[in-house]
Structures are given as structure tokens and as C-alpha cells.
Amino acid sequence: MEKLKNTILLAEDEPALGQIIKESLETRNFNVLLCENGEKAYEIYKKEQPELLVLDVMMPKKDGFTLAKEIRMEDDSIPIIFLTAKSQTQDVVEGFTIGGNDYLKKPFSMEELIVRIHNLLQRTTLQKTSDILKIGDFIFDFPKQTLQYKNQDKIQLTHRESHLLFHLIKNKNEVLDRSLILNKLWGTDDFFTARSMDVYITKLRKKIKQDSSIQIVNVRGFGYKLIC
Secondary structure (H helix, E strand, C coil): CCCCCCEEEEECCCHHHHHHHHHHHHCCCCEEEEECCHHHHHHHHHHHCCCEEEEECCCCCCCHHHHHHHHHHHCCCCCEEEEECCCCHHHHHHHHHCCCCEEEECCCCHHHHHHHHHHHHHHHHHHHHCCEEEECCEEEECCCCEEEECCCCCEECCHHHHHHHHHHHHCCCCEEEHHHHHHHHCCCCCHHHHHHHHHHHHHHHHHHCCCCCCEEEEECCCEEEEEC
């Protein structure tokens, strides 16, 4: 059986360079979606759900850093590689700070890019296999966003429910800082997003209520704690 191709979203505003990268990756059995600006890249990301992003930092309409910030609000696991002509240290630091996994300065060799892509995809695959978590009598499949109680039917979670539960489980029996998780999942910690998170917490409580050994408690003034 032929191995399924990994889909890569490539956002590069230099047409010649973009085409060279696209063709080189396709000879390595990748499926490449090429676009020339950040707005189009976001549209393609939403529609196609690629496995990895290669983003030029300096792009028209929406730069690579801005695009990455928006995507990180929705997905904190997809690998992101930045391409840039910039060499200043602060630009490299900013790239990693907003969620980039790797950074290549132009000009670069295609072999180096391909090696880094393979490494990130392999790391992501290993991470996903470790993201099937057990809590009480529930099995939580984070990549598939499902929750299953014993042998009952699986419950499908929303994107935010799944990410919120993931962080609660990873910090079980410890306080999950309210401001930190709001900024991570919503991008802000204002009053309205805080109320929104309260709604998601209520939904999660209903979905885990079958198991009395686990509960989500509100630690007033600090955040939430998943007790197991």
C-alpha cells in the first residue's frame, strides 16, 4: 500500500523561490500547497488542515509572524518553520516566542529544509501517540478530540473543549492558572473570554460526571484544578 503523503502549507511571496521549494518537496513525496500571501495561507490552512507549515516571515497582506499567532490560537501542536532574510537575534527570538518550531535564514539548502521537516513530522507523530490519556475511567484521545467512558460510545469534543481538558489533565491535581490558559487558548484574558471559558468548564464537568473520582474545581482568584 502506498504511503499517504504529508501535506505541507508553504507561504512564500517570492514566486520563483516558492516554486523551487514546492517542486523539491514534491519530489520527496510531500503534497505542497503554495500561496503568496498570509491571508491566502490562512484560508488554505482552515480548509485543508495541513500537517506542517513553512512560512516566510515577510509577506504581503499578512506577515508570517501574525499568521502564526492566529494559527497558534487554534492549534498549538502543528509544526511551524519560519523562512526569513532577517538575521537579527530579536527576530529569531520572536519567531520561537510566538510558537515557531524552527527557523531558516535565506539563503538555505533544500536538503537542510527537508531534514528539518522530517524531524518535526516525526516528533509530532511521537507526541500524538503519547497524547492518548487516561483519567479515572475515561480515555481521552487528544489528537482525535474524543472522550470515552469505559466501553461506552465516544464523546466528540470541540477544539477548545479538547485543548482545555488536555491542559487540565497535564496539570492534574495542580492549579491551572486562569490568565495563562485564557491567553493560550483565546489570545486574551479579558472579562468576556473569561466568561466563555467558564461555559466550557461547565460543559466539561457534565461530560465527566459519570466518574465520581474526578472533578474540576474552581480555585477562586487563581484558576481551575482537575482533581483525580
